[in-house]
Amino acid sequence: MSKRVLVKFSGEALAGKTGFGIESEILNYIALELKSLVDNGIEVGIVIGGGNFIRGVSASEGGLIRRTSGDYMGMLATVINGVAMQEALEHHGLDVRVQSALEIKEVCETYIYRRAVRHFEKGRVVIFVAGTGNPFFTTDTAATLRAVEIEAQMIIKATKVDGVYDKDPCKFEDAKMLGKISYDQALKDNIKVMDDTAIALAKDNALPIVVCNMFKAGNLLKIIQEEKDAIYSMVSN
Numbered sequence: 001m002s003k004r005v006l007v008k009f010s011g012e013a014l015a016g017k018t019g020f021g022i023e024s025e026i027l028n029y030i031a032l033e034l035k036s037l038v039d040n041g042i043e044v045g046i047v048i049g050g051g052n053f054i055r056g057v058s059a060s061e062g063g064l065i066r067r068t069s070g071d072y073m074g075m076l077a078t079v080i081n082g083v084a085m086q087e088a089l090e091h092h093g094l095d096v097r098v099q100s101a102l103e104i105k106e107v108c109e110t111y112i113y114r115r116a117v118r119h120f121e122k123g124r125v126v127i128f129v130a131g132t133g134n135p136f137f138t139t140d141t142a143a144t145l146r147a148v149e150i151e152a153q154m155i156i157k158a159t160k161v162d163g164v165y166d167k168d169p170c171k172f173e174d175a176k177m178l179g180k181i182s183y184d185q186a187l188k189d190n191i192k193v194m195d196d197t198a199i200a201l202a203k204d205n206a207l208p209i210v211v212c213n214m215f216k217a218g219n220l221l222k223i224i225q226e227e228k229d230a231i232y233s234m235v236s237n
C-alpha cells in the first residue's frame with residue numbers, strides 16, 4: 001500500500017510578509033514541495049487554514065459580527081486558499097480535486113469520504129476545504145478529522161519553525177527542540193502544536209502528528225521517506 005499523508009498548513013503561510021492574502025511565489029513554492037511528494041508515489045491530502053483572510057475569533061471581536069457568522073466567514077476563506085492551491089498544483093501537471101465540507105457546488109465537490117479515497121487511488125491530490133463545516137472548530141481539527149477518516153499514516157503540520165520547542169525559540173536563545181512528545185504531554189504541558197480538540201482526536205486514533213518547517217526545501221519528502229537528516233518533531237503514543 002502506498003503512503004497516504006495529510007499535510008496541514010496555515011493560511012498565513014500563503015500570505016508572506018504582509019500576513020494578508022496570497023503571494024503567488026509562496027503558493028508556487030508550496031505547490032512544488034507538495035508535487036515532490038506526489039512524484040514519489042505518496043498520496044497527498046491537504047488542508048489549508050484561512051487566517052490570511054479571516055478568523056472567526058478576530059472577526060467577532062468588538063461584537064458587531066457574531067462568532068458563528070465569523071466562523072463561517074473563516075471557513076469560506078479556506079475555500080479561497082484551496083482553490084488557489086488547486087490552480088498552482090494543476091499548473092505543475094497534477095490532478096487535483098477540492099472537496100468542501102459546505103456545499104458550494106459551482107466551485108468544488110462536496111466532501112464525500114468514499115469519493116475522496118477513490119481520488120487518492122487514482123493518484124489525485126485532494127484538498128479539503130471549509131474546515132469541518134461547523135463553527136467553533138479549527139482547521140487543525142478539520143485536518144485531523146480528515147486524516148483519521150482517510151486513514152492517513154500521519155498528519156504533517158507544516159509551519160515556519162523546525163518543530164516543537166520546550167519554550168518559545170523566538171524569545172529564548174536556549175530553547176531546545178523536542179524530538180518526540182506524547183499526546184498526553186502535549187495536552188498536559190499545553191504545548192500548542194494544535195488545539196486540544198485536534199490533539200485529543202489524534203490521540204484517540206493513534207494518528208502521529210508531525211510538526212516541521214515547510215520552508216526547508218525537500219524536508220517534507222525526507223520526513224515521509226524516513227530519511228535520517230529529516231528535521232521535525234513528532235507527537236505520538
Ligand code: UDP
Nearest residue numbers: 011049050051056071074131132137138139
Ligand atoms: N473554522 C470553523 N470551523 C472549522 C474550521 C475553521 O469555524 O471546522 C473557521 C474559524 O473561524 C477559523 C477560520 O475558519 O478561525 C480559519 O481557520 P484557522 O483559524 O484554523 O486558520 P489558520 O490559522 O490555520 O490559517
